[in-house]
Amino acid sequence: MAKLRVSLSLTIFFSLQFSLLPPTQPHPLEKPCNSSISAMFVFGDSTVDPGNNNYVPTVFKSNFPPYGRDFIQHKPTGRFTNGRLPTDFLASYLCLKETIPPYLDESLSDEDLLTGVSFASAGSGYDPLTPALSRVIDMPTQLDYFREYLKMIQLRIGKKRTQDLIKKALVIVSAGTNDFVVNYMALPFQQKKYTIEEYQNFLLLNLRQFLQEVRDIGVRKIGVVGLPPMGCLPIVITLEPHKLGFEIPERGCIDSLNSLSSDYNQKLQDELMALQMHKTSSGRSSSLSLGLRLAYCDIYHPVLDMVQHPAKFGFEETTSGCCGTGLIEASFLCNSHSPSCSDASKYVFFDSIHPTEKTYSTVLNFLHKAIDDLLKD
Numbered sequence: 386m387a388k389l390r391v392s393l394s395l396t397i398f399f400s401l402q403f404s405l406l407p408p409t410q411p412h413p414l415e416k417p418c419n420s421s422i423s424a425m426f427v428f429g430d431s432t433v434d435p436g437n438n439n440y441v442p443t444v445f446k447s448n449f450p451p452y453g454r455d456f457i458q459h460k461p462t463g464r465f466t467n468g469r470l471p472t473d474f475l476a477s478y479l480c481l482k483e484t485i486p487p488y489l490d491e492s493l494s495d496e497d498l499l500t501g502v503s504f505a506s507a508g509s510g511y512d513p514l515t516p517a518l519s520r521v522i523d524m525p526t527q528l529d530y531f532r533e534y535l536k537m538i539q540l541r542i543g544k545k546r547t548q549d550l551i552k553k554a555l556v557i558v559s560a561g562t563n564d565f566v567v568n569y570m571a572l573p574f575q576q577k578k579y580t581i582e583e584y585q586n587f588l589l590l591n592l593r594q595f596l597q598e599v600r601d602i603g604v605r606k607i608g609v610v611g612l613p614p615m616g617c618l619p620i621v622i623t624l625e626p627h628k629l630g631f632e633i634p635e636r637g638c639i640d641s642l643n644s645l646s647s648d649y650n651q652k653l654q655d656e657l658m659a660l661q662m663h664k665t666s667s668g669r670s671s672s673l674s675l676g677l678r679l680a681y682c683d684i685y686h687p688v689l690d691m692v693q694h695p696a697k698f699g700f701e702e703t704t705s706g707c708c709g710t711g712l713i714e715a716s717f718l719c720n721s722h723s724p725s726c727s728d729a730s731k732y733v734f735f736d737s738i739h740p741t742e743k744t745y746s747t748v749l750n751f752l753h754k755a756i757d758d759l760l761k762d
Contacts, residue, residue, distance in 0.1 A: 420480060422481065422553060422554065422555050422760060423500075423549070423554050424481065424499060424500050424501035424553075424554045424555075425475065425476055425479065425501035426501055426502065426531060426554055427472050427485060427501075427502070427503035427504065427556070427559070428503075428504050428505055428527045428528070428531075428556070428558045428560070428595075428599075429558055429559035429610070430506070430559060430561075430562065431445075431447075431738075431739060432465075432470065432471065432559050432610075432740075433471070433472045433505040434463065434464070434470075434487070434503060434506055435464050435472075435484065435485055435487045435503050436462045436463025436464065436489075437488060437489045437503065437504065437505060437506050437507075437522060438463055438506055438507050438508070438522075439462075439463045440487075440489040441489075441506065441522060442520070443508065443519055444519075444716065445507050445508040446463065447465045447507070448462060448463040450720070450721045451467070451707075451708055451720075451723065451725045452464065452465065452467065452719070454467050454468075454725075454729075455467040455729060455742055456468045456469065456742075457483075457484070463487065463507075465507055465715075465738070465739040466739050466741060466742055466745065467707070467729045467735045467741055467742050468729075468741075468742030468745075469742050469745065469746075470485070470745060471749055472557055473485055474745060474746055475749060475756070476500075476501065479555070481500045481501055482500050482501075485501055485502065485503050486502055487503055488502040488530055488534060498537075499538065499542070499550070501554070502534065504527040504528075504530045504534075505522075505527065505559070506522035506527065507521060507716075508521040508563055509523060509524060509527070510524075510560050510561060510562075510563040511591040511592050511595070512568055512584075512587070512588060513525075514575065515563045515564050516563075518567060524591070525595075531602065535547060535551065548603060551603040551604055552604075552605055553605075554606070555606045555608070556604050556606065556607045556608070557608050557610070558592075558595070558596075558610065559610035559682075560610075561588065561610075562612055562613065564584075564588055565612070565615060565645065565649075566618070569581070569584055585649050585652055586652075589652060589656050592609070592653075592656070593660065596609070596660065600677055604677075605676055605677055605678060606678050606760075607678070607679050607680070608679075608756075608759055609653065609679065609680070609681060611646075611649070611653050611685055612650055612685060613688045614638060614647075614685055614688055614689045614692070615643065616639035616641065616643040616645075617688065617689065617692045617703075617704075618734075618737070619704055619711055619712060619713075619734055619738070620712070620713055621642060622636050622637065622639065622704055623636075623713050623737065625642065636704040637704065638704075650681075650683065654681045657681050660677075661678075661679045678761070681755075682755055684748060687748050687751045688733075688740070688744070688748065691703070691733050691747065692733060695733065699743075700733050700743075701731040701732070702726075702731060702732045703732075705734070706719075706734040706736040706737045706738075706739075707725050707726040707729045707732040707734070707735050708723050708726075709724065709736075711726075711736075712737060713737050714737055715737045715738045719737075729742070729743070730743045
């Protein structure tokens, strides 16, 4: 199949976030096999990229060990974890398939394509500068791939069936952490243009425009993921105190960055509610809200709960990753020459940024209400 190509080059590392709900003890999910969801389409960053970056000339890849060591046949696929991603677990929950594949994999079968793919790219974000830094696939290009996908599917199954497929599909959007950690906080460019509040609003404006385009394509069910507790990412715990000019005697979450995550997440919830309920001056529903079901997916509280109360979930290590020292390794720095822990299920994080498969699975157990709400007709 013809693919749009993206030109790219390098930068550093980072990304995290996706979907869940409040910080209560999780309940195991039972598959809703009577689900009317036809397919799932995914946009965003490394938390939902199953390997699109394998096909992009960027250094931000993970298609080598120890990534994927607990995946099917112990195979590294480009997922930034030891096993499956949250969207893989969600696809299984929806009885679509066991894993969501990357769209840029040209070996995909018709069945793979028809039940959903991921357009996400590790290192991406809502700010156009963010993916440009690591030369990965930006959000507008991910949407272009979606449009390309629809044209290809329409040739296979016809216009009417394609429209029905999209109308009954679920879309997951997971991005934002790279915008803050890799871009705004690490580099001077956007800090000179925006205060932190202005930058949050800038990202939300770009998200609004993205959702408008997804809605115009015909999608009616969208889950939008908030930020994780950024101050609890191992690499942030390692680097941020030194950046501020002091050292901390014990490793622990940085409260100011967690507050930044929390503030943004509240604004995101307000934005999604406004989009869902928005009326025009005539009192009619706007083109965005008409027939659209939006859900805020909270990753912040469940991950923070796991970090603060690890024993409750069977974890032992919360402030360093399984790979290497666990303090700074990610992407190419976490490789086959890096020593890694013997049991990743005891770790919240696999590398210094990305959660383990067990964390993702645990997080999905908090998603039952948000998922069920999106499944409603």
